[in-house]
Amino acid sequence: MALAEAILVCLTERPMSGYDLAKYFDASIGFFWRASHQQIYRELGRLRERELVDSQEISQSGKPNRIVHTITDKGRTAVTGWSAKPVRMPSVKDELLVKLYALETVDTKAMREQISVRLEQHQSKLSEFRRIKSRFYDGKDLNLNQKGKLIALELGIDQELFRIAGWETVLKKMTDAGV
């Protein structure tokens, strides 16, 4: 259950509400471990039960109340313990690759269209990563915390570049194969 730890890692940055966490995931750590707001709320409940976070309701006049979650010392210890444990290989699940594998059986016109869509998605992720890099990291003096995030981000950028090249090659090879 790395979702728990991903949340705790975010909370080492600053205390956050479930909504803040969902936004934070979308814009950063979620590039490496995606989670929906429902998952985050459920996991926060469990983290509270295990006393890894401390949750405080803050009343706001007018607006609905915010529940702000703060990582506890027990939570910090849990993160360090987790960090030393071995990781698994990331799960492999790409329907588009299954379709490619089944090339003879599929609708190849639709398939080319789907590859184009995929290419655009990688392109927009690439732009987003580059924007974040130039905005927050380029030409700045970075501490270790920031350096870690930058290294991860640069790996993300290279990955998007690779994937764009990869799917473009696939399109060429499909053409060569006559489909």
Add this chain to the structure above:
Amino acid sequence: MALAEAILVCLTERPMSGYDLAKYFDASIGFFWRASHQQIYRELGRLRERELVDSQEISQSGKPNRIVHTITDKGRTAVTGWSAKPVRMPSVKDELLVKLYALETVDTKAMREQISVRLEQHQSKLSEFRRIKSRFYDGKDLNLNQKGKLIALELGIDQELFRIAGWETVLKKMTDAGV
């Protein structure tokens, strides 16, 4: 639910038992959509209910009986229909990237060790892919079915090469950052 379709795609090749399918997944389509034997058995039950496969028990003297699943015409239609539908972006879930993102908070010695393990895993996948390519595809005349599989396999090979280079770069950048 692409597992259903991945199974149907395998069964277009030849009728198979659940056990055969689990083996087949491990050695081919599972490179792009991993599934455990439990998932496969469960899904086969559902496919039978939906009449997309026809399941026949074959008694074997001595050995336990095999249940052989054959794709039906309805099943073939389902695959074609599925193939034209848009796909999602593959899920992103890599604990090692989360740890990299949280570099300051983690045990960096253990982290370097985990990257080394990951590198070995990619190396062994690469060898496996290359072995399959040279054994089944190199220097042969291929039909469209085989060409699709080869294109997917070559994308897999490039991906492993990219990932090896990527994690090696991360190790270098960690050294530069002093961890």
Add this chain to the structure above:
DNA sequence: GGCAACATGTAACTTGTTACATGATTCC
């Protein structure tokens, strides 16, 4: 006045993982 975004969650369902269970055959 309506719609998007803020903010929080529950419920139902599907998928994926871990552990358990059974019994035969083949190889050492």
Add this chain to the structure above:
DNA sequence: GGAATCATGTAACAAGTTACATGTTGCC
């Protein structure tokens, strides 16, 4: 005689997805 492999599954649980529910504020 014991371990590995063949072959088939069930049960319990964890994780992920989709849909629903509620009420506010701020903008056009």
